[in-house]
Amino acid sequence: MAERAAIEMELAEEVLRSYGRLRIVARGSSMVPTIFPGDILLVERNPLDRLRPGDVVLASRGGRFFAHRVVRLTALGGPPRVITRGDALREEDPAFSHQEILGRVTRVSRGGRLIDVTGEDDLNGKRILQWAIRNSDSVTAGILWLHARVGQAVPAVRGSSLRASARLAECS
Numbered sequence: 001m002a003e004r005a006a007i008e009m010e011l012a013e014e015v016l017r018s019y020g021r022l023r024i025v026a027r028g029s030s031m032v033p034t035i036f037p038g039d040i041l042l043v044e045r046n047p048l049d050r051l052r053p054g055d056v057v058l059a060s061r062g063g064r065f066f067a068h069r070v071v072r073l074t075a076l077g078g079p080p081r082v083i084t085r086g087d088a089l090r091e092e093d094p095a096f097s098h099q100e101i102l103g104r105v106t107r108v109s110r111g112g113r114l115i116d117v118t119g120e121d122d123l124n125g126k127r128i129l130q131w132a133i134r135n136s137d138s139v140t141a142g143i144l145w146l147h148a149r150v151g152q153a154v155p156a157v158r159g160s161s162l163r164a165s166a167r168l169a170e171c172s
Contacts, residue, residue: 059084
């Protein structure tokens with residue numbers, strides 16, 4: 001099973017580097033309320049110098065993918081580093097190097113609807129909910145339960161639809 005996951009990760013990284021776009025299924029709940037397990041993420045290759053705080057990036061480390069929000073970019077007298085954190089998490093991730101950043105999540109497909117997740121605008125109206133999720137496992141469990149029961153109702157974004165081709169990764 002670990003070998004299959006490693007092959008899937010290599011394939012996903014190669015597709016993104018070669019074609020500039022990738023669709024990937026989220027598996028974790030660290031980005032609730034922005035990204036839920038089962039959401040399809042549209043990832044686009046993006047140069048590090050174009051990333052901004054508030055963007056959601058896909059990174060690879062230790063045999064796992066992470067789709068987390070950029071908190072800040074730093075160089076600290078060395079190569080550029082990206083500091084991220086899941087919307088539902090209290091602590092920041094260890095800094096990612098530019099080689100570990102695969103791309104920027106631009107949209108999420110949930111229930112056939114597209115949701116734009118670019119920049120700080122994505123967080124407007126969610127800050128209180130985000131704070132509650134970050135500080136209470138019970139609130140997080142309740143939101144995940146409600147999301148599963150209500151049918152994933154979210155506002156639609158005008159435009160096309162995304163289709164999942166395969167389940168490729170874990171959004172941790």
